[in-house]
Amino acid sequence: MAEATTLPTLPLADIHLPDAPGVWPLAWGWWVAILLTCIAIAFLVMAFKKQRRYNLARREALQHLATLKSPEHFNQVNLLLRQVAMSYHSREYVAGLTGQSWLSFLDLHLEQKDQGFTRLKDTWQQGLFSPTPLEKEQFAMCYQQAKKWIRKAKFDVLPEVSKESGNV
Template sequence: MTPPAGENPLDQLKAIHTPADVSAWPLAWGWWALIAVGLIILISAVIIWRKHRRFTGAKREALTLLASTDTQVNTAPASINAILKRVSRHYDEKAMASSRSGEQWLHYLTSALPEKERASFTAGFSPANSHMYRPQGVTPDQAEAMKSAALLWVRKARIYTFSLRSSVKESARNV
C-alpha cells in the first residue's frame, strides 16, 4: 500500500499524549509501615532518655553538691557523708546504708566500687572519716582528699541499676 502521491504519511499520525505524572500520594502501605516503625522508635527513645535522665538526676545533683562543698570549714566531712548517704539511700534502699557509720559505712562504700578504685578511695576517705568527730577535727587537706574520694565514689559506684520498669521514688531535688 503506497500512499497517494501528494499525501504525506506522517499527516496520518495522531498527536502524542504524555501520561499523567506519577503522584507520591497516597503512599504505599510499606511507606506507612516504615513511618509507623520510625515513630515508635523515636517515641521509645525519648521515653527511655527521659527516664534515664530522671534516674540519674540524684547522681548529678550529688556531684553538684560535692563540687560546691567548702573543704575549709569543719563541717565539710559531715556534709560529704550526708550527701553520700542520701545518694546511697536513693539508689540502694535495701542496703540501709544511711544507718551505717564508721567501719561498716566505709566497708559499704568500698564494696560498691570497682576493685581498681578501692585503694585510692580508701586512702582519701578513711583518714577524714575516722577523725571526723574528734576534737581536733580534720585538716583542710584531709577534707579535700575526702571530697575527691566522694566524687570518685559517686561517679564509679556500682549501685546504679537503671531499668525501664523502675521508678525513682524520690525526686533528684531531695538529694
C-alpha cells in the first residue's frame, strides 16, 4: 500500500471576532435626546426662578404681617394688602380703589369666592375709620382674612373697571 501522505501545516492565524460596538460616537438620535433634555432643564429652571420672583412680594408680606398682630396695627394690615396688590397690578388701578370697591377687589382675587372681605365690610370700615381700635376677635377675623388673601390671591386677570365710578 501506498504510504499516506501528510499534508503540511499551513501558517494560518486564529479567527478573531470584531470588537463589540462602542458607545462613542453617539448616534444622531442620542444627540437629539440630549439636546431636548437640556432645553427642558433650562426651561424648568427659568420657570422656577420666574415663579420665585413672582411670589417674592407675597413672601415678604407674610413675614411683615407676622409682626402686625395687635388691633392697633389694623391700618398697617390694610396698607400691606394694598402694597401686595400694587406689586401685581398697576398703581393707578389699585390706588383708586376704596371702600366697597376695594373689598370687592380683594374678594375677586380669591379662588374660592367666599366674599370674606365683603362679608366683613362693617368690621373693615370700623377698623379703618374709627378712632378706637377693633376688639381682638374682630381684628383676628380680619387678620386671618388678610393672611389668607396674601397667600392665595390669584392675579392673572384684571377685572373690568367702570370709568365713571372706579368700581369693580
